[in-house]
Amino acid sequence: MMQTVPSDLEVIDQVLKGNQQKYELLVKKYQAFAFTIALRYTKNREDAEELAQSAFVKAYLNLRDYRGDAKFSTWLYTIVSSLCLSFLRKKKLEVHSLDQEYVFERADAQESSLKADYIEQRSKLQLLNRAMELLHPDDAKLLTLFYKAEQSLEEIAKILHIEPNNAKVKLHRARQRLKETMEKHFAQEVQEIF
Known part of the structure; x- marks a missing residue:
């Protein structure tokens, strides 16, 4: 019997009901996505990995704010993007190198x-x-x-x-x-x- 993959909304619902381990499914699914976005901003793999990881932490901590009116990836994109912009402002790094x-x-x-x-x-x-x-x-x-x-x-x-x-x-x-x-x-x- 084939097991169906739960939707992002189903996973989020389970996490909000106390099953925090399920959040790992979202992390695995969107890890490369978050990293790619962060790398476009920072041009540095270590910084991109750190920012992607921070984005998942921030998304987890604010999961109750996710309304589901857009894809989870759209919401995550906004989080990664804003973290990267803050990071670049703090570091005053050149965006294009x-x-x-x-x-x-x-x-x-x-x-x-x-x-x-x-x-x-x-x-x-x-x-x-x-x-x-x-x-x-x-x-x-x-x-x-x-x-x-x-x-x-x-x-x-x-x-x-x-x-x-x-x-x-x-x-x-x-x-x-x-x-x-x-x-x-x-x-x-x-x-x-x-």
Whole structure:
């Protein structure tokens, strides 16, 4: 007999009723999501891990405030985002630093035990991330929400406080600018990888 995976709302309900261990299900499900968002802000893996972890603690402590009118991931995105902005203000770090990203890419490329297809996927992802770094932060944020965070246009509209149609138009324009950026800056790499 197959066991069904409980929905986020069911898990939250169980946690609020005293079964705190169930919160681990949400952490496992959204760990990579929270880390990806934090890394876009900090460009530092250690800081991103710490901020993602802090976001889960904050979400847990404020779980009673989650109303369920948006996906849990949308609510979590807001928490991660605000923690990252506070962190950056405190540290006065530069939000865009490509140097650290290149160090990680070189380190990743030197992992000889990785399978060829995995390396190819990483190369595509790194190339995409490098191209997104060159975009305006608003475009990068939109693309991250839609593709990496898998948010719907309605959820993106809520996060950005705009109308869904406006989100759709902005996403279309961001995709165009990403395509143009890749063609302009990474034409050779695109031909080699894709």
